[in-house]
Amino acid sequence: MDDITDPANLPRRKLSREERRLQLIEATISVIAENGFARTTLGEVARRAGLSHGLANFHFESKEKLLAATLDHLSDEYRANWQAALAVAGPHPADRIAALIAADFAPVICTPDRLAAWCAFWGEAQSRPLYQAHCGSNDAEYQRLLDGLCRELLALGGYPGDAVRMARVLRVTTEGVWLDLMTMQAPYDRDEALATVWAVAAAFFPRHFGPEGRLTV
Structure with a gap:
């Protein structure tokens, strides 16, 4: 017979406050994906x-x-x-891109529920101020980083073009295939979505990227 005093056998109501919060957050992601924002x-x-409304x-x-x-x-x-x-990428800007x-x-990251939740926060007017308040600084940090990496690779590879626009196209292509993946009848899978973004990188930086990603040069 199991020892009910063993922590491994304690009922799930003994979850910590933070574990309960995470349980509710994961449920929220699932509900947004199914019902909309x-x-x-x-x-x-x-x-x-599986919890009470009061909890x-x-x-x-x-x-x-919430x-x-x-x-x-x-x-x-x-x-x-x-x-x-x-943190595990090489120092070369192409490796980091x-x-x-x-x-x-x-x-x-790229799961149906998470994609649907992101798209709900992006797309519904009532959520836009919330999104900007909570994610605006992270988005700006990411965009500055990608701008800088594109600028470095342009200089190293002798490519023509505008680094800021290239970074923007890479970002909006990713967001676009995320939108495709979240549709009920997705036209392609995650591997094809990634290949689409590689194709854009290859168009900008053909000596460093190909159809399957980073090229060794």
Whole structure:
């Protein structure tokens, strides 16, 4: 017989406060993906998490606070993902651009529920001020980094073009294929989405990128 005093056998109600918050945030991502931003409710999130409405209200007090916490979680997760990719990339700007591109299609980030949640926060008018308040600085940091890497690669490779515009095209291409992937009848899979972004990188930097990503030169 199991020893009920063993921590491994304690009921799930013994989860820590932070674990409960994360449980509710993950449920929120799932509910947004299924119901959309406007039709997500605190009650439905609690039900999806297998918790009482009162417990959800205890942790977040309102739908608005829950949505803000969910957006913070997604933003922090996204930033940690690309920073981890850069940490193991080589020093060459092409290696670092490749790391940023590939990071956007990592399985932990590029999931149907997460893509749908991101698109909901981007696309619905009522969420735009919330998005800008919680993600604007992270977006600006990422864009400055990508601008700088494109500028370095232009100089090293002797390529023509405008680094800021190239970085912008890489970013909006990624966002565009994310939008494609979140449709109910996605026209292609994650590998093809990544290959689409590699094709753009190859068009700008043909000696450093090809159809399958970074070229060795």
